[in-house]
Amino acid sequence: MQSLDVISVNIWSILISLANLIILFLIIKKFLFKPVKNIMAKRDAEIEEAYASAEQARRSAAADEKAWQEQMEHAQEEADRVLQDATKNARYREEKMIEAARNEAEGIVRSARQEAALERKKATDEIRREIVEVSGALTEKLLNREINEEDHRAIIASFISEVGEGGPDE
Numbered sequence: 001m002q003s004l005d006v007i008s009v010n011i012w013s014i015l016i017s018l019a020n021l022i023i024l025f026l027i028i029k030k031f032l033f034k035p036v037k038n039i040m041a042k043r044d045a046e047i048e049e050a051y052a053s054a055e056q057a058r059r060s061a062a063a064d065e066k067a068w069q070e071q072m073e074h075a076q077e078e079a080d081r082v083l084q085d086a087t088k089n090a091r092y093r094e095e096k097m098i099e100a101a102r103n104e105a106e107g108i109v110r111s112a113r114q115e116a117a118l119e120r121k122k123a124t125d126e127i128r129r130e131i132v133e134v135s136g137a138l139t140e141k142l143l144n145r146e147i148n149e150e151d152h153r154a155i156i157a158s159f160i161s162e163v164g165e166g167g168p169d170e
Contacts, residue, residue, distance in 0.1 A: 128163055132156045 136152055 128160060131163065132159055135159055 136155065139155060
């Protein structure tokens with residue numbers, strides 16, 4: 001029975017070891033556990049802040065992308081509107097130019113007609129004058145006498161009034 005003597009239970013030794021363990025636990029808890037717990041809490045807070053910042057950046061990027069898309073759509077609408085305005089302006093100018101050309105052409109035609117009418121009147125007057133001269137010469141030969149100026153004027157006036165009443169212009 002010798003082996004049992006070596007294994008002996010000493011209660012004082014167990015109590016002292018247990019007291020040492022409790023004291024060591026309290027010392028470690030006070031000086032080591034709380035600071036480590038505080039450091040871990042700070043790290044958790046920093047990580048949460050980083051996640052929140054990343055989420056905020058993602059939301060901001062999404063909002064910026066949406067704003068950019070809206071601006072692009074607005075820019076496209078603005079470009080379409082400018083193009084439509086330019087097209088309308090070009091059509092308006094084209095119509096004005098065509099109208100001005102028509103008016104000018106009508107003016108030229110009107111002027112040409114007036115000139116033709118004036119030339120026809122001049123030609124008619126010239127023909128009447130020549131007819132008067134020829135008729136005066138013919139009358140003088142027929143009468144075998146010389147017509148004085150008053151007679152000549154009276155004959156011409158009579159002839160002109162007859163030609164004017166039955167002439168081709170009238």
